[in-house]
Amino acid sequence: MGRFYVTTPIYYVNDVPHLGTAYTTIVADALRRFHQLTGDETFMLTGTDEHGLKIERQAKEAGLDPKAFTDKISERFREAWPKLEVVADRFIRTTDPDHEAWVAELWKTIEAKGDLYLDTYEDWYCVGCESFKTEKELEQPGNLCPIHKKPVERVKEETYFFKLSKWEKPLLDFYARHPDFIQPESRKNEVISFVQSGLKDLSVSRTSFSWGIPVPGNPKHVMYVWFDALANYRSALGDGDKANFWAPNAKVVHLVGKDILRFHAIFWPAFLLSAGYKEEEIPDVVFAHGFLTIDGHKMSKSLRNAVDPLKIAAELGPDVLRYHLLRAIAFGQDGDFDHAALIERYNADLGKNLGNLLSRVLGLCTKLMEGKVPTLGKFTPLEDEFFALAKNELATARQAWLDLEPHRALEATFALSSAANTYVDRAAPWASVKTDPAHTGTQLAVLLEALAALSAAIWPAMPKKSDAMRAQLGLPPIAPAEGKDVFPSELGGALQAGKPLAPSGALFQTFDKDGTKAVLER
Ligand code: ME8
Secondary structure (H helix, E strand, O other): OOEEEEEEEEEEOOOOOOHHHHHHHHHHHHHHHHHHHOOOEEEEEEEEEOOOHHHHHHHHHOOOOHHHHHHHHHHHHHHHHHHOOOOOOEEEEOOOHHHHHHHHHHHHHHHHOOOEEEEEEEEEEEOOOOEEEOHHHOEOOOOEOOOOOOEOEEEEEEEEEEOHHHHHHHHHHHHHHOOOOEEOHHHHHHHHHHHHOOOOOEEOEEOOOOOOOEEOOEEEEEEOHHHHHHOHHHHOOOOOHHHHHHOOOEEEEEEEEHHHHHHHHHHHHHHHHHOOOOHHHOOOEEEEEOOEEEOOEOOOHHHHHHOOHHHHHHHHOHHHHHHHHHHHOOOOOOEEEOHHHHHHHHHHHHHHHHHHHHHHHHHHHHHHOOOEOOOOOOOOHHHHHHHHHHHHHHHHHHHHHHOOOHHHHHHHHHHHHHHHHHHHHHHOHHHHHHHOHHHHHHHHHHHHHHHHHHHHHOOOOOHHHHHHHHHHOOOOOOOOOOOOOOOOOOOOOOOOOOOEOOOOOOOOOOOOHHHHHHHHHO
16 A cells, blocks of 8 residues: 555646546546555646746737636636546646745756756747747748647747756666656657757746746746646645655656657656756656547547537536546547447446446346345355456456556456356346255345445446445445555455345436437537
């Protein structure tokens, strides 16, 4: 048992929550819940990134001062996540006074180490990326940012530089000593070759606008928005008890989209090393996941509106969306969000597989066992085989969660559910009851134990459905406790013989494809 600290990017307030930002946030929440189940002490951080030129301009367009503008949009994010069953320990805003104070200290520390110097910068800047671009990165004609496809701006101004070049070799050494730091592997190689090709010093302040944290001792400058933003991961913990989540024995995992991997895998550890953090105080993992498309198309504003995660959660329940995103997309790879696939998977995995298992088993218990948990008696090879299989799938699921592979964890979990359905068919309790009713009790008790294990194993992905399932089994909701590992390792011991069951109808209603599509787009 240990400490697990997981973060999402802090999202720009130039947009409201959408499927892409919901995706990272849901994965973070599910991983955190898994670690809670294993008894770890956990902390999850999300929030909003509010400074910089992009936001200053957008506020102006909206006719608001930047603070009023960011207050408004930040609130949209804060309100959205609980509707997706996401529970964060802190929702940080880069305008929070404790964050601003912490970043100012970080600046001073790095300056005292001699890693900041004043000079003049002249280059291209993409406001969309909040990042400088080199000439050769631009698309011609028109000097376009390769990501935003919009013209970059020529910037010439006095700036503080961070001596990033000095950290090139230490970073490469760090990556070599910490092979898990950048994941997945393919992305790691990209970053390493980028660093190997040479790092230039980084401009970390601006003078041509004012919406940012003032540079200590030179308030003509505001800090570069990424210097400010990356620091949120550490500033959020402060210097009290929560700082233990940054201690060498805690596991720190940053989840990011592939668009912002370089900032996290290069700048962030360089800032920390420069500020005197030891190698073991650098985060353990920066995981860059892929990008989602919608029905095969890049996420444009109109498409995003059609697939609003909050709308889907309101119609189908947050757990259904969570399950689909976690299960359908191999974490790390690009993936497509497809309405029809969502419904298909919903009907197949949730309705026909897990939902059906629950109603079948509870129906049989009502009919054959007076609606009570039967006694687990002697096993035949069929039960032995099923128990062994369950142990195996649960071990695979546990390992997959630990390896940041939610899709594989759920695949194994649902393989157990399928195996339980097969076991029902093979054991045929409706027939065995005529010849050996005691053994029928064992068969149904085995199945109830499988359902109890499943109800815990789905909790990271589907907390509400887990509660509903457990209520039908006569079990209390999952309530993780630090130091207590309750992620099931094998079947048995969850239910008490004689306790009443409480069937209350289908766990998942099934939807017809077209009908639901209409519901989703309403
Ligand atoms: O980059 N598919 O904020 P941002 C999957 N403020 N994930 C997506 C996505 C998509 N189509 N679109 C967005 C910033 N995301 C900075 C971060 S952190 C110190 C500062 C997710 O609002 C994904 O996690 O542009 C991506 O990295 C993030 O949103 C970008 O959010």
